[in-house]
Each structure stands twice: as C-alpha cells, then as structure tokens.
Amino acid sequence: MTAVAAPGPLVRARPARTSTLTGTGRMLRLMLRRDRWRLLVWTAAVAALYASALGEYVLLGADGLQARAVLMRTPAMITLAGPGYGLDDYTVGPAVANELVLWMLVALAVLSILEVVRHTRAEEESGRSEVLRAGAVGRHAPSVAALLLVVLVQAVVAVVTGAVVAGVGRLPAGESFALTGAIAVGALVFAAVALVAAQVSEHARTATGLSLAVLGAAFVARALGDVQGDLEVEHGTALSWLSPIAWVQQTRAFVDPRWWPLGLSLAVTAVLLAVAAVLGSRRDFGGGLVAPRGGRADAAAALRGPLALAWRQQRGGLAWTTLGLGAMWFATGGVVSSLPAVTSTLLENPVYRAILGEGDLVRAFLRVIGLYVALGAGAYAVSATLRLRTEEQVGRTEYALATATGRHRWLGAHLVVAAAGAVVVLLSGALALWAGAAVTGVTDPSFGDLVGLGAVYLPAPGVLLGLGVALYAWAPRAEPVLWALFAWSFVVGLFGDLLRLPDGARGVSPYWWVPDPLVGHVEVAHLVGLAAVAAALVVLAFVGFRRRDVPAA
Amino acid sequence: MTAPVIEIHDLRKSFGAVRALDGLDLTVQPGEVAGFLGPNGAGKSTTIRVLLGLLRADGGTARLLGGDPWADAVALHRRLAYVPGDVSLWPNLTGGEAIDLVTRLRGGADPRRKAELLERFELDPTRKARTYSKGNRQKVALVAALASDVELLVLDEPTSGLDPLMEAVFMQELRAAKEQGRSVLLSSHILSEVEKACDTVTIIRAGRSVESGTLAELRHLTRSAVSAVVAGDATAVASLPGVHDVVTTPAAGGTRVQLDVDAAHVGGLLTTLGRLGVRSFTAAPPSLEELFLRHYGDAAPTDGAAGDGQRRRTTAGAR
Ligand SMILES: Nc1ncnc2c1ncn2[C@@H]1O[C@H](COP(=O)(O)OP(=O)(O)OP(=O)(O)O)[C@@H](O)[C@H]1O
Ligand SMILES: [Mg+2]
Numbered sequence: 001m002t003a004v005a006a007p008g009p010l011v012r013a014r015p016a017r018t019s020t021l022t023g024t025g026r027m028l029r030l031m032l033r034r035d036r037w038r039l040l041v042w043t044a045a046v047a048a049l050y051a052s053a054l055g056e057y058v059l060l061g062a063d064g065l066q067a068r069a070v071l072m073r074t075p076a077m078i079t080l081a082g083p084g085y086g087l088d089d090y091t092v093g094p095a096v097a098n099e100l101v102l103w104m105l106v107a108l109a110v111l112s113i114l115e116v117v118r119h120t121r122a123e124e125e126s127g128r129s130e131v132l133r134a135g136a137v138g139r140h141a142p143s144v145a146a147l148l149l150v151v152l153v154q155a156v157v158a159v160v161t162g163a164v165v166a167g168v169g170r171l172p173a174g175e176s177f178a179l180t181g182a183i184a185v186g187a188l189v190f191a192a193v194a195l196v197a198a199q200v201s202e203h204a205r206t207a208t209g210l211s212l213a214v215l216g217a218a219f220v221a222r223a224l225g226d227v228q229g230d231l232e233v234e235h236g237t238a239l240s241w242l243s244p245i246a247w248v249q250q251t252r253a254f255v256d257p258r259w260w261p262l263g264l265s266l267a268v269t270a271v272l273l274a275v276a277a278v279l280g281s282r283r284d285f286g287g288g289l290v291a292p293r294g295g296r297a298d299a300a301a302a303l304r305g306p307l308a309l310a311w312r313q314q315r316g317g318l319a320w321t322t323l324g325l326g327a328m329w330f331a332t333g334g335v336v337s338s339l340p341a342v343t344s345t346l347l348e349n350p351v352y353r354a355i356l357g358e359g360d361l362v363r364a365f366l367r368v369i370g371l372y373v374a375l376g377a378g379a380y381a382v383s384a385t386l387r388l389r390t391e392e393q394v395g396r397t398e399y400a401l402a403t404a405t406g407r408h409r410w411l412g413a414h415l416v417v418a419a420a421g422a423v424v425v426l427l428s429g430a431l432a433l434w435a436g437a438a439v440t441g442v443t444d445p446s447f448g449d450l451v452g453l454g455a456v457y458l459p460a461p462g463v464l465l466g467l468g469v470a471l472y473a474w475a476p477r478a479e480p481v482l483w484a485l486f487a488w489s490f491v492v493g494l495f496g497d498l499l500r501l502p503d504g505a506r507g508v509s510p511y512w513w514v515p516d517p518l519v520g521h522v523e524v525a526h527l528v529g530l531a532a533v534a535a536a537l538v539v540l541a542f543v544g545f546r547r548r549d550v551p552a553a
Numbered sequence: 554m555t556a557p558v559i560e561i562h563d564l565r566k567s568f569g570a571v572r573a574l575d576g577l578d579l580t581v582q583p584g585e586v587a588g589f590l591g592p593n594g595a596g597k598s599t600t601i602r603v604l605l606g607l608l609r610a611d612g613g614t615a616r617l618l619g620g621d622p623w624a625d626a627v628a629l630h631r632r633l634a635y636v637p638g639d640v641s642l643w644p645n646l647t648g649g650e651a652i653d654l655v656t657r658l659r660g661g662a663d664p665r666r667k668a669e670l671l672e673r674f675e676l677d678p679t680r681k682a683r684t685y686s687k688g689n690r691q692k693v694a695l696v697a698a699l700a701s702d703v704e705l706l707v708l709d710e711p712t713s714g715l716d717p718l719m720e721a722v723f724m725q726e727l728r729a730a731k732e733q734g735r736s737v738l739l740s741s742h743i744l745s746e747v748e749k750a751c752d753t754v755t756i757i758r759a760g761r762s763v764e765s766g767t768l769a770e771l772r773h774l775t776r777s778a779v780s781a782v783v784a785g786d787a788t789a790v791a792s793l794p795g796v797h798d799v800v801t802t803p804a805a806g807g808t809r810v811q812l813d814v815d816a817a818h819v820g821g822l823l824t825t826l827g828r829l830g831v832r833s834f835t836a837a838p839p840s841l842e843e844l845f846l847r848h849y850g851d852a853a854p855t856d857g858a859a860g861d862g863q864r865r866r867t868t869a870g871a872r
Contacts, residue, residue, distance in 0.1 A: 202684070203683065203684065205644075205683070294647075294677075294679035294680060295646075295647035295649075295650070295679050295680070295681055296647055296649060296650055296679065297647070297649040297678040297679050298649050298650070298653055298664070298678075299646075299649065299650040299652075299653035299654055299657075303646075303650060303653065303654055303657075304654070304657040304658075305657075305658070306658075309643070309654060312643075312645070312646070313643060313645070316645070394641040395637060395639055395640075395641040396641050396642070396643060398602070398607055398637060399635070399637055399640070399641065399655070399694075400655075400658065401605075401606075401607060401626075402605045402607065402630060402635040402637075402707075403630055403635075403655060403658035403659045404627050404628075404630040404631040404658060404659055404660055405627070405630075405658050406626070406627045547609075548609075549607065549608045549609060550602075550607045550608070551607075553568040553569065
C-alpha cells in the first residue's frame with residue numbers, strides 16, 4: 001500500500017488531541033479484543049502449572065521436601081531451579097520460591113516478548129499498522145498500548161496465580177501475592193527489552209529472537225553465577241546479580257523476604273523504555289536501526305528438490321531444539337551422581353515411590369527422565385507436522401505443487417525431515433543425559449544402556465508423527481487432536497500411577513506401550529506394534545493427500 | 554486444427570454450500586493470450602486451481618495441454634508456469650534462491666534469462682523473501698515463470714501489486730512470450746490490461762461463463778455513443794431499431810441528437826441521419842468498459858445468468 005492521504009482532514013478536525021500518544025486507548029482495546037482467547041489460555045495454563053507443582057509439594061509433605069532439598073544443593077539443580085534459599089527448612093513456601101520462580105518467570109517473560117513484538121513490529125512489518133498510523137494514532141501509541149497490555153496481563157496473572165499459591169499451597173496470602181507480583185515485575189523487564197528490540201530490527205522474527213537471546217543470557221548468567229557460589233556461605237555471586245532473573249529470586253520470598261532487588265528491575269525497565277522511546281522517535285516508520293543482511297542471489301546447487309527445501313526450512317528449528325533440550329538433559333544427567341546419597345529418604349516418600357517405582361533408584365530416575373526426553377522428541381514431531389498445515393494455509397504448498405512436484409514427493413520430503421529431526425532430538429537427548437551423568441562420574445547405567453533407552457522410545461514419537469500426517473491428509477482442521485494426544489501422553493507418563501488411571505485410558509498414549517529398558521525387560525512385540533501403527537498411519541496419509549483438495553476446503 | 558491448450562466444459566465445484574463453479578466453459582487455443590475476467594469471488598482462482606490439479610472438480614470436463622489436469626499433474630506441470638494471485642514465498646530464502654528453486658522444481662531455467670528479467674523488473678535477488686513487499690513477491694513469481702521455458706503461462710492477477718512502470722514491463726514480456734508462441738491464461742480485473750494484451754476474453758460471473766470471444770466480437774456487443782446536429786426533425790430517430798437513450802436539444806442550425814446505438818444498427822442510423830441533413834457528427838468508439846460494468850454490476854446473479862445465457866449462444870460459436 002502506498003501512503004494513505006485521506007486522514008488529513010480527520011487529524012485537522014481535532015488538532016488539540018493529536019499527540020504522539022493519541023489513540024493509545026483505542027489501540028489497547030483493539031489488542032485486548034484480538035488476544036482475549038490467547039491471553040486467557042496463557043493465564044489458565046500458567047495457573048494450571050502452578051497448581052500441579054504446588055499439589056505435588058503438598059503431597060510430598062515435610063519429609064519428602066526435605067529429601068528433595070538435598071538434590072537442590074547439586075549444581076545441576078541450582079542450574080534448573082534457584083539459588084537455594086531456605087534449604088535447611090525446606091517447606092512448601094521455600095520450594096515454590098526456589099523451584100518455581102525460574103520457570104514461571106521464563107514463561108511469563110516469553111509471553112511479554114511475544115505480545116510486545118506481535119503488537120508493535122509484527123504489525124508494522126505486515127503493513128497493517130500503517131493504515132492505523134495514517135489515521136488518528138500517534139507515533140508512540142502502539143508501543144505504549146502494547147506495554148500497557150503486558151502490564152495488565154501480568155497483573156491479572158499475578159493475582160490469579162497468587163490465589164493459586166495461597167490456596168493450593170496453604171500459604172499466607174500476603175507473601176503469595178508478593179511472590180507472584182515480583183515475578184510480574186521481573187517479566188516486565190523483558191517486555192521493555194522486546195520494545196527496544198522492536199525498534200532496532202525491521203523484522204518481527206529478529207526482534208523476537210534478539211529478546212529471547214537476552215532472556216537466554218539472563219538464564220545462563222544466573223545459573224553460572226549461582227553455581228559458582230558456595231551454598232553454605234552465599235546464595236548467588238556478582239555474576240548472578242547481572243541477571244534480571246536473579247533479582248526476582250533474590251527477594252528470598254517465604255524465607256527472609258526483602259523487596260529492594262525489585263527496585264533494580266523497575267529501574268532497568270524505566271531505562272529501557274526511555275531508550276525505546278528515543279529510538280522510536282528517531283527512526284522511520286517500518287524502518288529499523290540495523291540494515292537487514294543480504295543473502296545469495298542464486299541458490300546453491302543442492303537446493304533443487306522438496307527434500308532440500310524441507311531441510312532448509314526445518315534445520316534452524318531442529319538445531320535450536322536439539323541444543324536447548326540437550327543442555328537441559330545434560331544438566332539433569334549431572335544430578336544422577338548425588339542420587340544415592342538421598343536414596344533412602346526419597347524412597348520413604350510414597351509419592352516418589354509411585355513415580356520412580358521400586359528397585360534401583362538411579363535406573364528408575366533415568367527411566368523417568370528418559371520418558372521426558374522421548375516426550376521432547378514427540379513435541380518436536382508434533383510441531384514439525386503442524387508446519388505442513390501452515391505451509392498450505394499461506395499458499396506455499398499450492399505454489400510448489402503447481403510445479404512438477406508430485407504430492408507424494410512433497411509430503412514424503414516433509415515427513416522424512418520431520419522424522420529424522422525427531423530421531424535426532426531423541427538420540428541426542430539420550431546422549432546428553434549420558435554425558436551429564438558420565439561427567440559427574442556415573443558409570444552405571446552405561447553409554448549403551450542410555451542410547452538403548454533412546455532407541456527403544458523411537459516408535460512412540462513415530463506414532464505421533466504418523467497421526468500428524470494422517471490428520472493433515474484427511475482432516476487438517478482436526479490437527480489440535482494431535483496436541484491433545486501429546487498432552488495426554490504426558491499426563492499418563494508422569495502421573496498415570498499417581499492418578500490410578502485405568503489401563504484403557506493409559507493405552508491411548510503411545511508412550512505407555514514402550515517397555516522399561518532400564519528396569520524391566522524389552523517387550524519387542526509392543527515396539528513392533530507401535531511401529532506398525534505408525535507405518536499404517538503414514539500409508540493412510542499418503543493415500544489421503546493424493547485425493548484431497550489443496551488448499552483444503 | 555490443433556487441439557486447444559485449455560478446454561473446459563460445464564465445470565462444477567462446490568465448497569460445502571458455496572457453489573464456486575457452476576457450469577463454467579473456457580477454451581484457450583495454442584499461441585493465444587486469453588483474458589479471464591470476473592468480479593471478486595466469481596471463481597477465477599478456483600478454475601485455475603482445478604486446471605493445476607490442486608482442486609478436484611465435482612463435475613464437467615477439463616483438459617490441459619491434451620492431458621487430465623488431476624491425473625497427469627506432474628507431467629503437465631513441466632510444461633507450464635504458474636503465478637499465484639497471492640504469492641507467498643519461503644521466508645528464509647532470498648528472492649534469487651526462491652526463483653532458482655521454483656524453476657528447478659519445474660525442470661530448470663536459463664540463468665541468463667533470469668538475470669535479464671531481474672534487471673527488467675528491478676528486483677534485488679539478495680533480499681530475504683520475508684522482507685519483500687507484495688509487489689516484490691509478485692515480481693519473484695513473475696521472473697520465475699517468465700524465465701521457465703514452458704508452453705503455457707497461467708497467471709492469476711499477476712499485476713495486482715505492481716506499479717504502473719512494472720506493469721508496462723510485464724506487458725512487454727507478455728507480448729514477447731506471445732511472439733515465442735507461448736499460450737497464456739491471464740486472470741485480471743484490469744480492463745485496459747486485458748484490452749492491450751489479450752486476443753480473446755472470457756467473462757465469468759458466479760461460476761459461469763457469461764461472455765466469451767475475441768475482443769472484436771465483444772466490441773460488437775457494445776454500443777457507440779453518437780452525437781449529431783441535424784437540420785430536419787429528429788423525432789424519427791428515436792423509433793429506429795437498436796437506438797437507445799435519445800436526447801434532443803435545440804442547437805445552432807438545427808437539433809442536437811445524442812444517443813447510443815448497437816453496433817449492428819449503425820448502418821440504419823447513418824442512413825436516417827443522412828436523410829435528415831447532418832451538420833456535425835461525432836461517435837465515441839464502442840467501449841468494452843460498459844460491457845464489463847454491465848456484468849460486474851448486475852445485482853442478482855441468477856437474473857444475470859439467465860439474461861446473459863442468450864448472448865453467450867451468439868458468441869460461443871464464433872471460435
Ligand atoms: N477453499 C475454499 N473454501 C470455501 N470456499 C471457497 C474456497 N475457495 C474459494 N471459495 C469460494 O469460491 C468462490 C470463488 O472464489 P475464487 O477465489 O475462485 O474467486 P476469484 O474469481 O478468484 O475472486 P477474486 O477476484 O477475488 O480473486 C468464492 O465465493 C469463494 O468464497
Ligand atoms: Mg482470485
């Protein structure tokens with residue numbers, strides 16, 4: 001679209017009201033309207049996560065939590081949780097502060113980043129906000145409205161989750177709301193980061209990437225800083241204090257509360273907002289501060305078929321998933337060496353016994369983590385197949401199929417890349433788990449055991465992948481079923497025993513059929529069965545995709 | 554006589570309750586540039602998708618380059634190039650990479666031709682596709698199509714995002730393609746473009762063809778606007794066959810007559826006017842625009858289709 005001249009008179013009619021903030025209220029209402037469901041789902045999901053974690057802490061009871069405190073002193077758990085305040089008297093309150101703050105803050109920071117970029121740079125990039133800006137909407141109105149939106153959402157989430165913490169955890173209301181409020185303030189820092197990034201880059205994806213990189217750096221700085229400290233002397237070092245995540249954790253909620261670290265969060269937010277305002281006033285509409293990088297004018301010789309194209313599209317996501325999950329499994333593997341020290345206390349607790357089962361604790365623990373690794377591969381498989389539908393909805397599938405590319409080749413290429421990606425995520429996860437354990441001196445289970453564990457799980461994500469393509473071919477609109485099956489597999493895998501689910505309900509999860517390679521013996525028939533189901537679904541998908549309309553009606 | 558490149562008869566396609574195509578006919582002969590017009594939602598893109606084997610028709614017949622568009626899709630697609638109405642490119646490929654990819658998927662293209670077209674369309678091939686505007690994405694698809702050595706170009710509103718300069722470049726390339734003997738199916742909303750570029754035109758409405766024929770034939774269906782000053786009494790003119798909307802006003806040296814006349818009845822009018830003593834005479838050429846607006850603007854599609862049915866008969870046999 002070229003410049004819209006029409007609003008001229010509109011602006012002139014109300015000269016007194018036009019400023020760089022004109023229209024902020026209307027923009028905010030528009031954003032709320034657009035995002036009401038999305039925000040509701042986020043809030044509900046975060047509240048549900050709090051509720052399930054708190055439920056677990058309450059179930060564990062004092063003994064269980066105290067046993068868990070031993071684990072929390074290990075470098076691996078310091079990395080994955082917090083600086084370890086209140087470990088000597090580890091009750092529900094300190095557990096929430098030490099273990100939940102990190103993950104809830106990361107989740108809500110991601111929400112802040114996604115919302116800010118979505119309503120500022122993404123709108124600008126799509127050209128939609130050009131129409132608005134040409135009307136009676138000031139230069140800073142979209143940014144300020146997006147910021148207000150995030151403040152509003154974080155406040156609502158803080159109130160809802162504060163109530164969950166106080167209610168489910170049976171904790172004092174005042175401290176509960178203070179904790180969730182502190183997380184909201186921490187998440188706001190990242191909204192400000194995203195706002196700056198949205199001024200710097202011309203592209204929404206780059207702005208999101210930059211902001212997530214800052215969040216990642218904050219995660220790493222806090223983890224490294226805290227691990228370096230000696231828990232008997234200090235909780236966190238100078239390096240930790242560089243991270244906005246630490247500022248929330250250092251409030252020592254439920255242990256020895258102090259709130260001044262949040263002053264750092266607010267001050268940094270204010271500075272970042274000022275920077276964003278200055279950058280925003282100086283740049284052109286649609287422009288950024290860094291020029292976009294150019295690329296090749298001609299394609300490499302290898303980019304010549306659907307397989308090369310699918311690989312090109314998925315390799316970035318695969319690399320990041322493998323790295324991110326791999327780092328997490330590596331850290332988790334590092335916990336294994338300290339497990340024997342806590343074996344007896346831990347196994348006295350009925351909840352842990354239910355999750356870990358009887359027998360050798362290290363093997364039982366690794367079996368549970370192995371399931372997590374396999375579920376991670378399943379999540380990758382699910383998102384890779386959902387990609388097929390997006391490709392079709394935006395019209396790229398139509399464009400490609402109008403060339404001399406057959407439908408089977410097209411579907412096959414995406415399937416091969418997605419399946420190979422799931423295998424990589426699963427096997428590299430098992431490998432990372434082994435490496436984490438080996439680095440801390442664990443020799444049993446062996447390398448072979450853990451790679452075997454990964455291999456045995458392969459057919460389960462295969463079934464998810466098969467179902468994904470079959471749904472894509474026959475009923476593309478029913479694809480949310482895939483996420484539902486994934487979520488159910490998660491519930492069955494981790495809480496099936498605890499919730500005493502009947503076998504019929506558990507059997508819906510492909511993971512339930514995978515035998516225990518580390519604890520029990522391998523039921524080859526189950527694996528063959530799962531592989532057969534996956535193969536049948538893939539055949540069905542090929543038959544269906546050859547017959548249906550593209551784009552699907 | 555060689556077989557038509559595209560031959561569609563009584564094509565039907567529904568999406569649930571929506572009847573997108575409802576007995577559509579379309580023929581394109583080899584070497585012909587065929588215009589394909591119709592209001593929004595008339596079924597142009599749907600027709601093209603059926604031709605490309607993307608959608609399966611509910612009824613009727615469609616032949617493409619002598620083959621079956623659905624069953625022989627892959628083989629036929631080597632011989633044609635398609636520019637979608639709304640071009641979406643792979644965001645992490647550059648424009649140049651996207652062009653190479655698409656032409657390779659079709660069977661390859663001459664790199665010199667690509668370079669030449671990039672220059673003509675003033676397109677920077679090193680930018681990532683997600684940074685392209687709509688017009689630039691369209692240029693990528695146009696370059697990829699024009700660089701391919703194919704018999705048939707299927708273009709769905711290819712100029713909707715181009716600026717006037719680029720539109721002119723496109724028209725030149727279209728003419729060049731025609732000179733090389735390629736056939737073109739060009740869907741469009743832009744009348745002047747169709748008038749300039751096309752040999753034949755098919756107008757569709759609500760999934761049905763309402764007019765088709767050469768531009769000359771269609772012009773024949775339109776009326777010329779005539780203005781004349783005559784010495785005698787002009788009342789007789791109004792009762793002539795094929796004469797419409799007569800307005801008479803007194804003028805210096807007689808009466809000014811303004812009227813519209815069907816192309817078929819110009820002769821009769823001229824004879825009458827001659828007898829009345831013509832002082833001055835102007836005639837505006839027949840305007841296709843009027844014809845298009847008549848089809849685009851009609852309110853009830855069913856009425857329009859019934860009324861137009863007869864006229865279609867008169868032109869359908871012309872080819
Ligand atoms: N996948 C689909 N599902 C449901 N309805 C569809 C689908 N595709 C097209 N239609 C409907 O079919 C009819 C014809 O659409 P089509 O896109 O062919 O029109 P068009 O002539 O290309 O219009 P335009 O000039 O706006 O591009 C419209 O009523 C449209 O809403
Ligand atoms: Mg269309």
